[in-house]
Amino acid sequence: MSQPRTLRIAMNGVTGRMGYRQHLVRSILPIRDEGVRLDDGTLLRVEPILVGRDESKLRELAARHGVERWSTDLDAVVADPSVDVLFDASMTSLRVKTLTKAIEAGKHVFTEKPTAETLTEAVDLARLGARSDLTIGVVHDKLYLPGLVKLRRLVDEGFFGRILSLRGEFGYWVFEGDVEPAQRPSWNYRAADGGSMTTDMYCHWNYVMEGVVGRVQDVYTKTVTHIPARWDESGERYTATADDAAYGVFTLTTPGGDAVTAQINSSWAVRVHRDELVEFQVDGTHGSAVAGLFGCVAQPRSATPRAVWDPDVPTPERFREQWITVPDRGGVVNGFRAQWEEFLRDVAAGRPHRYDLLSAARGVQLAELGLRSSATGRRLDVPEIDL
Structure with missing residues (x-):
């Protein structure tokens, strides 16, 4: 059997209610502890990096859940070549800028919605994603x-x-x-x-x-x-x-x-x-x-x-x-965890995720x-x- 593989995931916005409860506690932390088994039998593991604006909250969350890395510098995390995936659950008003930066830096992306405040921005973002060879997914938890x-x-x-x-x-x-x-x-x-x-x-x-x-x-x-x-x-x-x-x-x-x-x-x-x-x-x-x-x-x-x-x-x-x-x-x-696992399998296989930025643009x-x-x-x- 192949050696375990690890994906490093920058989780932006985990101090918010949805980012913390559903995505960190109920999805990524259990996946970190248990892994995801890929089709070829490889065990895929994840390493979360907590990202946000409030240093004291990040420090406390990292200590509470045994997360080694956290940062208030989103730009530095996005530029870090060891980071494989950017997840975004921060403010909608910042999402286009955040996701654009991540895609241009070659990061796979998983994001909450809406992906933009306007349809024009959502479509431009979808076009940027479509031109890349990255795996990009949008949360369709329900x-x-x-x-x-x-x-x-x-x-x-x-x-x-x-x-x-x-x-x-x-x-x-x-x-x-x-x-x-x-x-x-x-x-x-x-x-x-x-x-x-x-x-x-x-x-x-x-x-x-x-x-x-x-x-x-x-x-x-x-x-x-x-x-x-x-x-x-x-x-x-x-x-x-x-x-x-x-x-x-x-x-x-x-x-x-x-x-x-x-x-x-x-x-x-x-x-x-x-x-x-x-x-x-x-x-x-x-x-x-x-x-x-x-x-x-x-x-x-x-x-x-x-x-x-x-x-x-x-x-x-x-x-x-x-x-x-x-x-x-x-x-x-948990529905959020189920989609996270599907998305991570798609990243590992280098294939598109079925719920992409175009599907999100239709929602906007x-x-x-x-x-x-x-x-x-x-x-x-x-x-x-x-x-």
């Missing part, structure tokens, strides 16, 4: 979670027959901050600071719709700022200028050419009456399924009860009990079109991006 893996499996096995529609419900109540502290940073609700439900979530919904059903052909969106005033981390009242909810209707095209209507509601001002914080329902001629991030239930046509509308008599049926649980196949792995495009649709009140076509 497609690796158990619920959506099972939903996609049902699609691949033809369970639905002809797919008719997709419906998504996402969100929860984010406290205003006056009585109960808010669960999300205040910048999320200020447009000038990059806040927006649409820009935050449409990059996710684009890859979910693509990954489960098909490409988005057009979009109509209504954005709303339901809560006009909130309180920041210092207890100061501020005006919420960013949309905190987005209600979207999309037309998708399946690989077979069928048109599918999709609806996704996203809100930070909704109270949850669902099994999970996000759920997607796919309906088809042969069956339906509902998936969250972890669970998935289905109802085939052969087991579909005959529903009868009678407003004068309380319904005796327990509709949720009429669905069957879709089982797991194989072990359940959908967010821009969603905001424009809301501003104009029009349904807008989603053109192909030409690299």
Whole structure:
């Protein structure tokens, strides 16, 4: 068997919540400890290098998790020839500059999204990546979670027959901050600071719709700022200028050419009456399924009860009990870690990652079109991006 191989990964932005919890603690540290077995039997190991702006936080994280290297000098880390991969989970406003620098320095790249603040920047970045021979991946974590893996499996096995529609419900109540502290940073609700439900979530919904059903052909969106005033981390009242909810209707095209209507509601001002914080329902001629991030239930046509509308008599049926649980196949792995392992195998093999900068640019495009649709009140076509 071949000797173990090590990839050095510069992790930029690990002092933030997502970068720390999902990417460092739940992904890279377990991979560091256990390795990733490649197709030829080689054990691939990783060596993280923590990068950020706060020296004291980096020093503390490195000591807590036994990480030898950390740095506040991103340029020096990118220029270091021993560094193989740059991961970025820092501010979106800095992402284009950071990723451009890394690609031009010959580093493989794995990045959070959005990849840019504008479509023009996202496309330029995708073109730069396409001209390189590097492995470049964008986090599409939800497609690796158990619920959506099972939903996609049902699609691949033809369970639905002809797919008719997709419906998504996402969100929860984010406290205003006056009585109960808010669960999300205040910048999320200020447009000038990059806040927006649409820009935050449409990059996710684009890859979910693509990954489960098909490409988005057009979009109509209504954005709303339901809560006009909130309180920041210092207890100061501020005006919420960013949309905190987005209600979207999309037309998708399946690989077979069928048109599918999709609806996704996203809100930070909704109270949850669902099994999970996000759920997607796919309906088809042969069956339906509902998936969250972890669970998935289905109802085939052969087991579909005959529903009868009678407003004068309380319904005796327990509709949720009429669905069957879709089982797991194989072990359940954290979705972020699962994609990290796939990306690292791609780096080791010198091949492209299936979720690249072009897929990320389509997410930025959908967010821009969603905001424009809301501003104009029009349904807008989603053109192909030409690299």
